[in-house]
Amino acid sequence: MVDIVNQTQALGSDVQFGVGNYKDFPAPDQNRHPFAFQHQCNLTANIADVKAAVDTWSTTPGRDVPEAQFYALDRVAEPPGGNIGWRADAQRIIVWIGDAGGHDPICKAISSLDYNITEKSVTDKLVAEKITVLAMSLRSSGAPAGLDNPIERVSDWYRNNCGNPLGEAGQGTRIANTTGGILIQGVSPDTAVERIIAELAAQITTIRNVRLVASGATEPFVQAIAPAAGHGPLSREQDHEISFDVSWLGNVAAATEIQVFNGSLDVVADGQIVGSKTVKITVPAIIPPGPYQHIPLIVELYEHWFTTNSLGGGPGRRLLLGQDTPSLVPYHMNNVTTSLKIRPGPNFDPNADYEVSFYNDPDYIGGQLVLKPGEYPDLNRGPINFGDAISSVKFDQGVPPAPAVSPIPVVAELYSGVNYGGTRKLIIFEDVDNLNTYSEFDNLASSVKVFKGPNYRPGDKIRLYDLFNGTGDYIDLEPGEYPDLQQSHRFTNRTSSTRFIIGDGTGSEPASPGSMEYAHIPLIVELYQHLFTPSTPWMGAPGRRILLSKDTPNVATYYINNTVSSLKIRPGPNFDPNADYEVSFYREADYIGGQLVLTPGEYPDIHFGPIRFGDQISSVKFNQGVPPAPAMTPIPVVAELYDLINYGGRKRIIFEDVDHLGHYSGFNDRTSSVKVFKGPNYRPGDKIRLYDLFNGTGNYIDLEPGEYPNLQQSHTFSNRTSSTRFIIGDGTGSEPASPGSMEYAHIPLIVELYQHLFWRGNPGMRLLLSQDTPDLDLYYMDNRTSSLKIRPGPNFDPNADYEVSFYRDPNYISSQLVLKPGEYPYIHIPMRFGESISSVKFNQGVPPAPAVSPIPVVAELYDLINYAGRKLIIFEDVNHLGQYSGYNDLTSSVKVFKGPNYSPGDKIRLYQDPDASGNYIDLEPGEYPNLQQSHSFGNMTSSTRFIKA
Numbered sequence: 001m002v003d004i005v006n007q008t009q010a011l012g013s014d015v016q017f018g019v020g021n022y023k024d025f026p027a028p029d030q031n032r033h034p035f036a037f038q039h040q041c042n043l044t045a046n047i048a049d050v051k052a053a054v055d056t057w058s059t060t061p062g063r064d065v066p067e068a069q070f071y072a073l074d075r076v077a078e079p080p081g082g083n084i085g086w087r088a089d090a091q092r093i094i095v096w097i098g099d100a101g102g103h104d105p106i107c108k109a110i111s112s113l114d115y116n117i118t119e120k121s122v123t124d125k126l127v128a129e130k131i132t133v134l135a136m137s138l139r140s141s142g143a144p145a146g147l148d149n150p151i152e153r154v155s156d157w158y159r160n161n162c163g164n165p166l167g168e169a170g171q172g173t174r175i176a177n178t179t180g181g182i183l184i185q186g187v188s189p190d191t192a193v194e195r196i197i198a199e200l201a202a203q204i205t206t207i208r209n210v211r212l213v214a215s216g217a218t219e220p221f222v223q224a225i226a227p228a229a230g231h232g233p234l235s236r237e238q239d240h241e242i243s244f245d246v247s248w249l250g251n252v253a254a255a256t257e258i259q260v261f262n263g264s265l266d267v268v269a270d271g272q273i274v275g276s277k278t279v280k281i282t283v284p285a286i287i288p289p290g291p292y293q294h295i296p297l298i299v300e301l302y303e304h305w306f307t308t309n310s311l312g313g314g315p316g317r318r319l320l321l322g323q324d325t326p327s328l329v330p331y332h333m334n335n336v337t338t339s340l341k342i343r344p345g346p347n348f349d350p351n352a353d354y355e356v357s358f359y360n361d362p363d364y365i366g367g368q369l370v371l372k373p374g375e376y377p378d379l380n381r382g383p384i385n386f387g388d389a390i391s392s393v394k395f396d397q398g399v400p401p402a403p404a405v406s407p408i409p410v411v412a413e414l415y416s417g418v419n420y421g422g423t424r425k426l427i428i429f430e431d432v433d434n435l436n437t438y439s440e441f442d443n444l445a446s447s448v449k450v451f452k453g454p455n456y457r458p459g460d461k462i463r464l465y466d467l468f469n470g471t472g473d474y475i476d477l478e479p480g481e482y483p484d485l486q487q488s489h490r491f492t493n494r495t496s497s498t499r500f501i502i503g504d505g506t507g508s509e510p511a512s513p514g515s516m517e518y519a520h521i522p523l524i525v526e527l528y529q530h531l532f533t534p535s536t537p538w539m540g541a542p543g544r545r546i547l548l549s550k551d552t553p554n555v556a557t558y559y560i561n562n563t564v565s566s567l568k569i570r571p572g573p574n575f576d577p578n579a580d581y582e583v584s585f586y587r588e589a590d591y592i593g594g595q596l597v598l599t600p601g602e603y604p605d606i607h608f609g610p611i612r613f614g615d616q617i618s619s620v621k622f623n624q625g626v627p628p629a630p631a632m633t634p635i636p637v638v639a640e641l642y643d644l645i646n647y648g649g650r651k652r653i654i655f656e657d658v659d660h661l662g663h664y665s666g667f668n669d670r671t672s673s674v675k676v677f678k679g680p681n682y683r684p685g686d687k688i689r690l691y692d693l694f695n696g697t698g699n700y701i702d703l704e705p706g707e708y709p710n711l712q713q714s715h716t717f718s719n720r721t722s723s724t725r726f727i728i729g730d731g732t733g734s735e736p737a738s739p740g741s742m743e744y745a746h747i748p749l750i751v752e753l754y755q756h757l758f759w760r761g762n763p764g765m766r767l768l769l770s771q772d773t774p775d776l777d778l779y780y781m782d783n784r785t786s787s788l789k790i791r792p793g794p795n796f797d798p799n800a801d802y803e804v805s806f807y808r809d810p811n812y813i814s815s816q817l818v819l820k821p822g823e824y825p826y827i828h829i830p831m832r833f834g835e836s837i838s839s840v841k842f843n844q845g846v847p848p849a850p851a852v853s854p855i856p857v858v859a860e861l862y863d864l865i866n867y868a869g870r871k872l873i874i875f876e877d878v879n880h881l882g883q884y885s886g887y888n889d890l891t892s893s894v895k896v897f898k899g900p901n902y903s904p905g906d907k908i909r910l911y912q913d914p915d916a917s918g919n920y921i922d923l924e925p926g927e928y929p930n931l932q933q934s935h936s937f938g939n940m941t942s943s944t945r946f947i948k949a
Helices: 002-009 047-054 069-076 119-128 156-162 171-178 192-205 435-439 485-489 661-665 711-715 881-885 931-935
Strands: 017-022 037-044 092-098 131-138 182-187 210-216 222-226 245-248 259-269 272-283 297-302 318-321 339-344 356-361 365-371 374-376 392-395 410-415 425-428 447-452 461-467 471-477 480-482 497-501 523-528 545-548 566-571 583-588 592-598 601-603 619-622 637-644 648-654 673-678 687-693 697-703 706-708 723-727 749-754 766-769 787-792 804-809 813-819 822-824 839-842 857-864 868-874 893-898 907-913 917-923 926-928 943-947
Touching: 017 047, 017 069, 037 047, 037 069, 069 092, 069 119, 092 171, 092 192, 119 131, 119 171, 131 171, 131 192, 171 182, 182 192, 210 222, 297 392, 318 868, 318 881, 410 461, 425 545, 435 545, 447 461, 480 485, 523 619, 637 687, 648 766, 661 766, 673 687, 706 711, 749 839, 857 907, 893 907, 926 931
Parallel strands: 092 131, 131 182
Antiparallel strands: 017 037, 210 259, 222 245, 259 272, 297 318, 297 339, 339 374, 356 365, 356 392, 410 425, 410 447, 447 480, 461 471, 461 497, 523 545, 523 566, 566 601, 583 592, 583 619, 637 648, 637 673, 673 706, 687 697, 687 723, 749 766, 749 787, 787 822, 804 813, 804 839, 857 868, 857 893, 893 926, 907 917, 907 943
């Protein structure tokens, strides 16, 4: 020891030494380990004191192989000025000599400390005190790896007090490396002094390594530090200037508040931090994307009519929406919408099949109106009938799908009388827990027919229970006919619930009449007496229900005639998801009268528009859409008949032979002037013949294409025409030339309007049209149509997607009814457009609404601070908030969001005066809970502009 002290002091450094030694627990145990750690000598330059302490060292046996070095290191790793005698300004080094690994943990139970000592706690303590550890690992037969030896052969005494050991091999190397020291393996008593002198000399005269290390919260932002291995060795006898290159890169999750990360770049010399530079990284707050960065559609709601109509007036308040809105109350637009537009937004996809649903209750319930993009100038009247009824709006939501009917092994028809008679019938397609709440059919079944269903296997049957929920006495019925349950099963009028019973697929196959009647069921129609889902006007139970899977000419059989308020069209076992299913509901029995055509889905309230068919259903037909109208016969010429000379007065157009102009259109003996045009099937010589009697009899005149302003003057035939016939020429002869002779040369469609119902005895006046007609008053058919047909003309293309629009006002304005080719026997119900047609436009569907210009930001304006009160959303520049939405000088707080077309620096400008004039403030994306407090601009906004960066 004297050599160690003398040679290290000879290096010219102020070196002091202290001495201590460790054994193991339990301590004191005089025969094994009289102490766990003994601090023998404070740090001193007195060689004699140091030597005297070392000379007392001796070895003693222990209970097991591991030792108590972690306890010793914990005791020594203390701040300067303590029991050990460390000096504040000195380099501190521990020379750790041992021949075995250490107990880990040194638990409180054996140390009497108030904490457990572990490898990690000791290492952290040494690093915190900047103490370097030089580990001398001696050779030992019991622990070949010395201080790095695995922790094994632990005594029962230790396990009973501290539990199973947690220590792992390599303790010495890890502690030495972490503290900037070194472990020397295989040191012997003969070489120990030399190795200690050499390592102490190196520590005192040489800096082995200097590294730059990132620490703290900023560490993840450091991509690399070069050189990664640091610099060294470096002499302690001179100054050194070294450099490091730091590469920064970091990704931080977005946050709506400023994020601050604090850390440092530490200079680490031989494991000890000898200097550092503070690092602070500030990540600015970002504005959350919010709900407005993807806007395919904008819904624009108007309090009144956005276009002039027969009622006149301005559009009133308006509201633009770009997202699902469960309640219009915050916008002061609940139940006040009279017209609307669904406009393409910046993210509009012209190939997408968009739909928007409008509901008459908040939270997307109640009556539902489904519309596609376009303009809808009048919601109050047919065919929509949804004016002042919109309470919530949902985007990309069509008719909700109805739940599929589970597999159907059998189908049962229950009758309230024997022999399949009585006043009531009910069809069972699914298990029923309570026939009373299901359809008021409790204890009514007197006779039953059971049919094989789509999912039938031999042995399947239906079980009828006399109590609810599939309990009580029961009978099982396989496919077959049971005309009297009392006679055959003693079970008449006792059925309260039902269950399908699945067989094992074996056994005899019952043979029964009509057993395959229900073998193919693609759809199930479920009719409800009341509303199957709660709604504001009518709360309560759904009442009776009936399920149908096939054409039903009269639902009176099921005791539900003209009482249906809601319905579902549900997928059945044979449903084809690629099929284009339709079900037709008729106002009268036998599939006549007003017709409602629906596709599969749920219809929670058919009283409200656009359906308006509540308590109206009398018959049901599957896979029956609008019936096709009969095609027109070839049209060689077209004649326009006028009841005054020079083409004045009332007008009728003739596209086909007419037997009786009086019955046909109330136009008997009225024709005074005529224009004859070439038709789509014209050949030279074709003409029209006008007869003075019915059915093509009596005197007549022939008219080729041309103009005949006065039949009395030219043909002595004024006011005498009672019937007409087309006369086909031979295709030869001169070709007449007349003004407008080609006006009717292309006729894909003919619209046939009837004053009354064409399917009843007296259809009244009719009018045939093949071209746009701005005013039906000329034909005496203004607001008089009750039924109509859209018939294929000679140029009809079966692959085309034709539409005809009918308008409530002349010149194609106001309420619009859009129909495809077919027969419409009663446009009063459910269309609510009877006696309302004033103008007709061909190949005109719902007109497209103007696209919304690019939207850099979206602003939500609130009329109270802290985003309370009435709300208005701004998607476009507004010249006058008062005229735009009754919102002038109301804005007290604002939220500004990034829009679909946002670029950094984009903002909205709020002006004090209309037309973007007067004082203004600019608001970037962010939240402004009180404009008066933040900008002195409370309740001052009259117009807005988007400001691009």
